[in-house]
Amino acid sequence: MTIRSLLLAASVFSLGACASNTAQTPPAAYGPAGPDAVAAYEAVTYSGTGAQWRNLGQQELAERINQPLANGRARNVIVFIADGMSLGTVTAARIYDGQSRGMSGEENYLPFERWGHTxxxxxxxxxxxxxxxxxxxSAIHTGVKTHNGAISVYARQTLESCRSDADLPATLLELAEARGLSTGIVSSARLTHATPATAFAHVPSRNWEVDAVLPADAVEAGCRDIARQLVEFDHGNGLELAIGGGRAAFLPSSTGGQRADGRDLTAEWVERGGAYADNRADLLASPADRPLLGLLASSHLPYELDRGEDEASLAELTELAVNRLQGDEDGFYLLVEAGRVDHAHHGSNAARALADAQEFAQAIERASEMVDLSETLIIVTADHGHVFSIAGYPRRGNPILGLVHPDAPDLSDDPTPPATAQDGRPYTTLGYYTGPHQRPPEGSLTDAEVMDPDYRQESAVPMGSETHSGEDVIAYATGPQAHLVRGVMEQNTLFHIITYAYGWDQADED
Incomplete structure (x- = not known):
């Protein structure tokens, strides 16, 4: 059997090497059918020989044996961060993505999961x-860990961090600009939000996104809000590209913005020689020879499930960014963040978290197809996880957003009723340890209810907002020096791998 045929065999749902793979209409117990229901169900045919799994195991072994080591230097680096993408989120997104394309889901791979280095x-x-x-x-962008709430400053630094740039850790983006590379940021969150801000700003508090919230002692110490730091970023020749949400922090309150100082930072960006766009059409039509600031929403960009046809997807924004940056012969550094995975999890809304994770995967696939991977290091990771779980022994192919339906006792394909908890009521496969939604005191859930995009999964501990988790996250890498991403690593080590891949002198980073 060829590698190609093995890949084809692994991409369809069958437990026998020669079994039929005809998709069936989902049984009634699995909720509404149709592509929008993410409820695809396929019959399980057991051959009893295990041939498919042996073949798949041999294929994956061959891939690992033949995986070449790329020991060259990177001209370009792209860091993809899905905010809050825990390992459970990756698994659920993999199944969600597969089911949205007619598979049972479990056998699916997200594009970056096929890379050889994790x-x-x-x-x-x-x-x-x-x-x-x-x-x-901050750990990823500066190579040093800091305290919660701090943006690219050393641990325990407070107002003194505003007084001198010499006392601050350099970020990857600053180092890239100092070496003549092009740089860019794309985010589905506000550009002033924590993750994108760590690339270009230094501030003791992540909450200081706009001048109106700076306390008096911070102003006296010379602290600048994050929006202002983006526009005034003066390393190298400045940012080539910054696209995301957060327009209100750049506009004066007199025009519907949030700034108390009366400054219009978008106008200042243009005065500095840049181009500015506040909608998709203007963004796509912006001149390629001018630095681009795109602020496409007052706050965060919409969730993927809520995005209108006239609004850009994360994949489209990523494609635009790579197209603009990769013309630089000196190379580029690009940060792409899927910021709203985190926001959906905080609201215990698994459907929107998974849809945004799926779009994140599509952005990665598009970028990896556009660049030369012999000279471009791509790292995909999360900043942290969430208390998000997949549980309850659902049968294979069970809709990932649905109620738990166990396998039939006789291992047949017959539909089964939902599993029930000790209180006699059904429950969902996906859930949260903490969060704002608890099981109602009475009544019984249906598959149709829990698979609605607005449904919020249940939480064990009632809180106003679901919380982060302390578990490890995964990093995936491809391209030059990707093999250095392996084992168990401190998060800040990613910075040092990236600078090594670029070939930068360690002494120049301090």
Whole structure:
């Protein structure tokens, strides 16, 4: 059997080497059928020989044996961060993606999961067993861990960090600009939000996105809000591209923005020689020879499930960014963040978290097809996880957003009723340890209810917002020096792998 035929065999749902793979209409117990229901169900045919699994195992062994090591230097680096993409989120997104394309889901792979180099990443911060996005993204961008809430400053630094740039850790983006590379940021969150801000800003508090919230002692110490730092970024020749949400932090309150100082930072960006767009059409039509600031929403960009046809997807924004940056012969550094995976999890809304994770995977696939991987290192990771779980012994092919339906006792394909908890009521496969939604005191859920995009999964511990987790996350890598991403690693080590891949002198990073 050829590698190609093995790949084809692994991409369809069958437990026998010669079994039929005819998709069936989902039984009534599995909720509404149709592509929008993410409820695809296929018959399980057991051959009893295990041939498919032996073949698949041999295929994956061959892939690992033949995996070449790319020992060259990187001209370009792209870091993809899905905010809050825990390992459970990756697994559920893999199944969600597969089911949305008519598979049972479990056998699916997201594009980056086929890469040959992975590591588990320890996410704790300088002061937290469970971290936030500010500390974790700062570790990736500066090579040092800091405390929760801090944006690219050393641990325990407060107002003194505003007084001198010499006392601050350099970020990957700053180092890239100093070496003449083009740089860019794309995010589905506000550009002033924690993760994207760590690339270009230094501030003791992640909350200082706009001048109106700076306390008096911070102003006196010379602290600048994050939006202002983006526009005034003066390393190298400045940012070539920054696209995301957060327009309100750049506009004065007199025009519907949030700034108390009366400044219009978008106008200042244009005065500095840049192009500005606040919608998809203008963004796509913007001149390629001018630095581009795209602020496509007042706050965060919409969730993928809520995105209108006239609004750009994360994959489209990523494609635009790569197209603009890869013309630089000196290379580029690009950060792409799927920020809203985190927001959906905080609201215990698994459907939107998984849809945004799926779009994140599509953005990665598009970028990897556009660049030369012999000279471009791509790292995919999360900043932290969430207390999100997949549980309850659902049968294979069970809709990932649905109620738990166990396998039939006789291993047949017959539909089964939902499994029930000790209170006699059904429950979902997906759930959260903490969060804002608890099981109602009475009544019984249906598959149609729980598979609605607005359904919020149940939480064991009632809280106003679901919380982050302290578990490790995964990093995936391809391209030059990708083999260095392996084993169990501190999160800040990713920075050092990237600078080594670029061939930068360690002494120049300090």
């Amino acid at each position: 590591a588990t990443i320890k996410t704790y911060s300088e002061n937290g067993q469970v971290p936030d996005s500010a500390a974790t993204a």
